[in-house]
Structures are given as C-alpha cells and as structure tokens.
Amino acid sequence: MINDSNRDKTLGETLREQGISRRSFLKFCATTASMMALSPAMIPKIAHALENARRPSVIWLSFQECTGCTESLTRAHTTTIESLIFDFISLDYHHTLQAASGHAAEQARETAMEENYGKYLLIVDGSIPMDNPGYSTIAGISNYDMLMDTAKGAAAIVAVGTCAAYGGIPHAKPNPTGAVSVGDLIKDKPIINVPGCPPIPVVITGTLMQFLTFGSLPELDHIGRPKAFYGKSIHDRCYRRPFYDKGLFAETFDDEGAKKGWCLYKLGCKGPTTYNACATTKWNDGTSFPIEAGHPCLGCSEPDFWDGGSFYKALSMPTENITRTVIYTAAGAAAAGVALGAMNRHKKNQAVATHNRTSIDDLKK
Amino acid sequence: MSASLEKGINALTQQVDSTVAAFFTSCVHCGMCAEACLFYTETGNPAATPIHKTEPLRRIWKSEYTLQGRIGKALGLTAKVDEALLSEWETLVYDNCTLCGRCSMVCPMGLDIALLIRKTREGMAAAGHAPEGLIGATTRAITIGSPMGVKLPALMAQIKHVEKDSGLKIPLDVEGAEYMLLLSSMEIMNFPEFISAIAKIFSKANVSWTISTQAFEATNSGIQIGVTDIAAELVQRIVDAAEKLKVKTVISPECGHAYMAIRWDGPNLIGKPFTFKVRHILEVLDELRKDGRLKITGKEKQRLTYHDPCQVSRRGGVIDQPRNLIDLFAENFVEMPDHGKMGWCCGAGGGVSSNERADEVRLKAFQRKKDQLDEIKPDAIISACSNCRINLEDGLEENNMEIPLLSLTETLAEHLAD
Numbered sequence A: 001m002i003n004d005s006n007r008d009k010t011l012g013e014t015l016r017e018q019g020i021s022r023r024s025f026l027k028f029c030a031t032t033a034s035m036m037a038l039s040p041a042m043i044p045k046i047a048h049a050l051e052n053a054r055r056p057s058v059i060w061l062s063f064q065e066c067t068g069c070t071e072s073l074t075r076a077h078t079t080t081i082e083s084l085i086f087d088f089i090s091l092d093y094h095h096t097l098q099a100a101s102g103h104a105a106e107q108a109r110e111t112a113m114e115e116n117y118g119k120y121l122l123i124v125d126g127s128i129p130m131d132n133p134g135y136s137t138i139a140g141i142s143n144y145d146m147l148m149d150t151a152k153g154a155a156a157i158v159a160v161g162t163c164a165a166y167g168g169i170p171h172a173k174p175n176p177t178g179a180v181s182v183g184d185l186i187k188d189k190p191i192i193n194v195p196g197c198p199p200i201p202v203v204i205t206g207t208l209m210q211f212l213t214f215g216s217l218p219e220l221d222h223i224g225r226p227k228a229f230y231g232k233s234i235h236d237r238c239y240r241r242p243f244y245d246k247g248l249f250a251e252t253f254d255d256e257g258a259k260k261g262w263c264l265y266k267l268g269c270k271g272p273t274t275y276n277a278c279a280t281t282k283w284n285d286g287t288s289f290p291i292e293a294g295h296p297c298l299g300c301s302e303p304d305f306w307d308g309g310s311f312y313k314a315l316s317m318p319t320e321n322i323t324r325t326v327i328y329t330a331a332g333a334a335a336a337g338v339a340l341g342a343m344n345r346h347k348k349n350q351a352v353a354t355h356n357r358t359s360i361d362d363l364k365k
Numbered sequence B: 001m002s003a004s005l006e007k008g009i010n011a012l013t014q015q016v017d018s019t020v021a022a023f024f025t026s027c028v029h030c031g032m033c034a035e036a037c038l039f040y041t042e043t044g045n046p047a048a049t050p051i052h053k054t055e056p057l058r059r060i061w062k063s064e065y066t067l068q069g070r071i072g073k074a075l076g077l078t079a080k081v082d083e084a085l086l087s088e089w090e091t092l093v094y095d096n097c098t099l100c101g102r103c104s105m106v107c108p109m110g111l112d113i114a115l116l117i118r119k120t121r122e123g124m125a126a127a128g129h130a131p132e133g134l135i136g137a138t139t140r141a142i143t144i145g146s147p148m149g150v151k152l153p154a155l156m157a158q159i160k161h162v163e164k165d166s167g168l169k170i171p172l173d174v175e176g177a178e179y180m181l182l183l184s185s186m187e188i189m190n191f192p193e194f195i196s197a198i199a200k201i202f203s204k205a206n207v208s209w210t211i212s213t214q215a216f217e218a219t220n221s222g223i224q225i226g227v228t229d230i231a232a233e234l235v236q237r238i239v240d241a242a243e244k245l246k247v248k249t250v251i252s253p254e255c256g257h258a259y260m261a262i263r264w265d266g267p268n269l270i271g272k273p274f275t276f277k278v279r280h281i282l283e284v285l286d287e288l289r290k291d292g293r294l295k296i297t298g299k300e301k302q303r304l305t306y307h308d309p310c311q312v313s314r315r316g317g318v319i320d321q322p323r324n325l326i327d328l329f330a331e332n333f334v335e336m337p338d339h340g341k342m343g344w345c346c347g348a349g350g351g352v353s354s355n356e357r358a359d360e361v362r363l364k365a366f367q368r369k370k371d372q373l374d375e376i377k378p379d380a381i382i383s384a385c386s387n388c389r390i391n392l393e394d395g396l397e398e399n400n401m402e403i404p405l406l407s408l409t410e411t412l413a414e415h416l417a418d
Helices: A011-017 A023-035 A042-051 A067-074 A081-088 A104-116 A143-151 A163-168 A199-213 A241-246 A324-356 B007-016 B018-026 B032-036 B050-065 B068-073 B085-096 B102-106 B114-125 B130-145 B153-167 B185-189 B193-204 B221-227 B228-245 B256-270 B281-290 B320-327 B356-376 B386-398 B408-414
Strands: A057-062 A090-093 A121-124 A152-161 A189-196 B179-181 B249-252 B277-280 B300-306 B330-333 B380-383 B405-406
Touching: A023 A042, A042 A199, A057 A104, A057 A143, A067 A199, A090 A104, A121 A143, A121 A163, A143 A152, A152 A163, A152 A199, A163 A189, A324 B007, A324 B050, A324 B068, B007 B050, B007 B085, B007 B114, B018 B050, B018 B114, B018 B249, B032 B050, B032 B102, B050 B068, B050 B114, B050 B408, B085 B356, B102 B114, B114 B221, B130 B221, B130 B228, B130 B356, B153 B185, B153 B193, B179 B228, B185 B193, B185 B386, B193 B281, B193 B405, B193 B408, B221 B228, B221 B256, B221 B405, B228 B256, B249 B256, B249 B281, B256 B277, B256 B281, B256 B386, B277 B281, B281 B320, B281 B408, B300 B320, B300 B356, B320 B330, B320 B408, B330 B380, B356 B386, B380 B386, B380 B408, B386 B405, B405 B408
Parallel strands: A057 A090, A057 A121, A121 A152, A152 A189, B179 B249, B249 B277, B300 B330, B300 B380, B380 B405
Antiparallel strands: none
C-alpha cells in the first residue's frame, strides 16, 4: 500500500520516484497500445494522460473465490511497470492485501466510498451465493448486501475471474450455494468481465489503463469481455494450428504426435471455442501457456467451462452420458430410417420400371 | 403425342436420388442464389430465384420420399404437382434459366442448383411442358441430325468453299486420326471461318485430324430440353463414329453446352466409359502452345476482353487456357469485372436461344453483360462459344453498341506465323 502522502502525486511523478526512465515508460505505453489494438497515434496521448493521471480509488471485493485471481496479479516476478501501475492505484480495500482488520478494515471501505462516491472503481472476484446468505459473509455482511451497497457509488465494475464474470466453479453443477455472477445481479452499471481461471494479469492492467487514460471503458464482446483481449479464439492464434489444418493430432499424452508437438484437439483441447489472449500474451512473464506446455486448453474464460464434460474429451464428442432412452430413441430412429429408405428405394425402382423410353414423339401432349 | 402429367410426375420421381434428397434437405432458404442469377438481378422478379425454379422436383421429393411429406400426402396436406403448377413453372425452368451454374457457386450449403433445374426439366418435358422452340430443335436433332436442320450436303458445300479459300484439304472420315473434330450447326451455317481456322492451325502444327460424315454435330438438344433418353441417343451417335474411326480424342468445338454434354454428361448418359478422350478445342490449342507447336506472329493493339462461356469456364474448368492463348497475340487485354468461374452468362445458353418465347427476358438479362462492357469499354470481345457470340451480337445490336465479336480460334489462326 502506498501511503497517503502519495495520493496527490501523478503517475509520472510516482514512476520517476521509483527510478523508471521515461524511455521505458514510453516503451510500455507502445506495447500496451498495440496489445489493445489502438493506433500508434494514440501512444503519446496514452503517455500524456497516464503521466498526469491522479490515483483513482479502487475497492476490491472478494466473494466465493480461491484468491487465485489475486495471486495471478501479485505473483512474484521481477518488478514491471504493470505492477507499479497496480501499486499506483489507491487500493483502499482488499481482504488479502490490506493491513487493517476487523472494524478498521470495514471503516476503510466505507471511507473510500464516501470520499470518492460516483468515481471509484469496483473490482470483484468470486461469485455471490443466493441460496443461503450464510454461505459467505464478511464482517457479518452477506456477499449480496456488500456488493449491492458498494456497487451503488462505483463508476464502473470490473468482474475479475470466471467466478465473478459468469459464476465459475461455485456455479458448476449442482451449484450448491446458488452462486451467480456480478452481471446477474447488477444491471445499471457498466460491467467489464475479465474472465479466466485465473485471468491474465496484463488484461487487468490493460483495462485499468484504459480507464485511467481515457476515463472510458474498452469495447466489449457479446458476453462483456474487452474485445482487444478476447476477440480471437485460442485456436486461431495457437502456434499448433498448422498441425490441426493438416490433420496431425496427438492421440495420447505420450505418443509420437505429442512428442512432436501436434494439435491437442483429440485430447480435449477447448481452444476452438475459447476466447482469450493466452496464446499471444502467454503466462509467467511471457514464458509459455498451457498448450505450449503440452496440455489442452480447458476453456476457463468461457461461461460454464466446468460443465462441458471431461476436459480430455474432444469437442466433437457428446458431453453427457448416453442414457438408455437415448439409445432406444437412436435405435428406433435408425430402424425407421432403414424402413423409410427401403420404401424410397421401392418408390424409385417403381418409377424406373414405369418409365417408357421418351422419344421425340412424346414431347407434346 | 403422348406426353402426360402422369409421365411428368414419374420422371420427376425417377430423378430423385440421394444427391437431390441431400440438397433439398440442406437448403436453408437464404436466397443468396437470387443475387447470383442474371434473370433475377436484371428483372427483379423474385420468382426467378434459382432454387425456386426447382419447386416441382422439390414437391415430388417432399411428398414421395420424406416421412413428413408421406404423412402429409395421406392427410391431403402436402402440396401436389399438377398441370397448373407445371404451366406456371414452364417459363421459370426454360426461359429464365440458362443452366449457367452461377447459383451453384454461391450456395453456402453447396447445392448444385443448376443440376436440380436440369433434373426438373426432365419432368417438365415428359409432361409436355417444354417450349415449342426447343421441341422443334430436339425433333430436328433426332430426325435430321442437327437442331438447325443442317444436313450433310450443307456441310459438304461449306467444306468445299473452305477448301477453295484456304487451299487446304479438310480430312473426312480418316480412320486412325488422332483427333475427331465436332462442329455446331451455328459454326457450319454462320461461322464456316472456324473450319478453315482449324485447318490452318492443324496443318501448321502437323496435327492428324478428321471430321466424321456420320456424326459431325456437337450440340445436344436432349440435354437442354431435359430428356435423358434423347440426350443419350445423340451422344451414342458420336461414340459410334469415334469408335468406328478409332480416334484418340474427340474435340468439342467453340460451343459451351456441346462440351458439357459430350465431356461431362456423355459417359453417364450412355452408362459406360468412353474409349477415347474428349477435349475442348481451347484445351487442344493450349496443349499445342505448350509443346511449342503454335507459331504466332504480330500483336493486336486494340483493347480486347474475353467473355467466359459458362459451360466452358465455370462448368468445364477451361479458364486459364483461353487466357494463355490470348496472351500470344494480345497486347492490351483487359478482364471484365466478374470473369473466370464467376463470369456472367450471355443469357441465351441452355436452350434459351432456341426458345423464341424467351426473347424479351433474354434481352433484359443482357443488361448485365452491357454493364460489364460499359465498365471496361473494350474494342472487341473474344469468346469461345458460337451461341454466346450470336447472342452477344444480338444484345449489342439491340443496345446500339458497336463492339465486334471474335472467335478465339479464328483470331489465333489469323496470327499464325508463315
């Protein structure tokens, strides 16, 4: 946490204090602009706006979650400007990171809301239980009440992680807590979904940067995700795609195909139906991503990814168990098909048999 | 005089096969084929939407071959094929379609709509709903040997002129020749220069060829009217002649539908593979070019374009060959906006030119070609189909446009080096 004396400093001042040169700052602006598919002409504007931006207040609420999203953002690797930007925001409330506890912690949230009413950014991770409020409470307040109360004064809400965005694992069948997503409950505020289990850190910082730079929210797809990061499928950007196009697949995890790095489609890869930036931004400081490590994509940035059948079944296979009814229906349909086929063959043969040779004398009535 | 509704329905029932069933089942009614058809784009008549033209065949498939349709038929709910329907569809199937196949190219579900219309014609013809002009042409093809009524003496007279003008002998009935040349009546009567052009080129390139006096007609009215039995008889005549002369290859002349009939439909019509190859004249000429047997001199300075005959380019795949050949003598070649496999039909193929009733809609459809020509303003148009040539000349005259039509083979012959 940055102390209060820093609150009035601009980002530019903060970065220089941290020893970040202007050159590397501009480099960061250029990278981020290209990642967000903005024109190069925007780079100086981003730099100017960022340098003069003042610390926005951010309140982070964690509900039914595993803290993996926070881990993703704060995990230990060399300090980067991204993490400094993350430091730069005034993170006024975050269970895992704040020093305060008990009444003091809740006090911090209430103060931040009061002082920045209508301007603060609300980040949520985790889903909200709607069955029994007692399933998840903080300081005796139910998740639902805390979300609705805090959302009122927020300028915008960022739903971080698949749980907050679409219900995620708590929402998976049979959904014992009645878990729902932020978007299910709040309809009157702009919501940006940043799904993933966990989401890629740079997607969070990119979204924050847009908010800091332009005061606006990024363009979203049909399920509320920033298009710049979720616009293309993993499959379309996957370096193993040429093998798919050639029909070269790994059949097991230790066969020749797997060793040669062929496509993991048959091992259940959900890349074709999953929209995320893993294949290009990669993980662990750009080291690799699951498919590069030899494991099929689980599809974690998609709604209901946990209920899509086995992770190791190819997309083309049915997800549910084939029940007896289905077998009988299929057998019945097949028999009906055979019968109809026989009838049709008979019909056709009859037509052929009835056919008299057509000559030029048969062209008129 | 024994065509009947019953026979028509039986013919349609016979035409339904797994391909037809798959096509009708897959149609998503998107209507994309409408925009691909010049009879729709130039008239705005929604009934001219290609897939709509297949309605009689679709109804038979539905009522006779689907479970839903069979139950519906028993309850009297499935639409029937009757005289009224066939009368209404007659002009759609024959006057408003040249079987050019442009609709088949755009169908997102991969339906060969042109094939479905061709099959629909089988039912129409058997039910006595073929147009008067096409019935006449077909009758002449069977009785006289040519849809235009050209008999052997007429051919012999033209050959005599050609031999006198060119000083070259036209080989007739030469056994064991490599190539047997077929001709369309249009070429014999209107463009005998084609025969002399072939004679010049083949003599320079030292090609062994012949014309059969027994079967010289290339066109097939049976295909156009949609009577498989008649089409098969016409193909059989050529097969008999080619086998008798023991030729290696039969050449289809500058005629689109003749090429489609003999090369692609031929073996299926007679039910067995040919013992010889079939090539379009442009394919043969391009082979000669590749082998360095075509010596061409002089360049055309004028702005030339190429009209793709639909059956040669789109349905036949002979797209690069004409362009290779034109390259030999054209300095200023320009392509039309849509060319090659997506070229626009002249508007008179598939029997439309023998059907006088279609004259009005044919000239309306020509507007599409006119727009293409207005865009590139060529000095002359080259084509490789006599039927396209006649129709384009007709359309140009109607629109007071003076653009000469050239045959590719004839133009090539004019540029032969001595």
